[in-house]
Amino acid sequence: MSNKEQEVLEKYISQHNLKITKQRRAVLEAFLNCEDHVSAEELYKIVSAKEPKIGLATVYRTLSLLTESGLAAELDFGDGQKRYEMNYAHEHHDHMICTECGKIIEFHNEVIEKLQEEVAQKNGFKMTSHKLDLFGICKECQQ
Structure with a gap:
């Protein structure tokens, strides 16, 4: 520990x-x-x-x-x-969740992060935190 x-x-x-x-x-x-x-x-x-x-x-x-x-x-x-x-000393990431098997895939995408910041700024919104969870079917369950 x-x-x-x-x-x-x-x-x-x-x-x-x-x-x-x-x-x-x-x-x-x-x-x-x-x-x-x-x-x-x-x-x-x-x-x-x-x-x-x-x-x-x-x-x-x-x-x-x-x-x-x-x-x-x-x-x-x-x-x-x-x-x-x-959560401690870990980098921010988002999640993709398979609705079939429950698998959770972590990912980080700079383009998505930048777009979220731009949307907040354009709307005069001060973002303090965010999360993005995508739901769908993983590659294994699609087969």
Whole structure:
């Protein structure tokens, strides 16, 4: 586990008069090791394999802390299940979501980024953040 992410979480927790627990550290470590956009239930399965006494509610609460502290981003791809991805010290990217298999493809396109900025500027809109999610059918599901 990266010391930087642990420091961010511990600082956030102490500022809010909470305690850093073994369970919270276990959730953070499992989250940092996830390559995918993980749901709370998926993360719970990973963490509980190493920490059998951990509860699903602890995973939900810790994911909330990770999101509030800026370590995680909460994503909603319209499938009724919130997913989480690393947010700390990660480059901005957008997503393509397959509506058949649920595959999530991350991408970054400078032309799209520039167009979004131009649209905002033309409309006198000060953009503070944005996200772009494209829904469709991936190459594998089209075959």
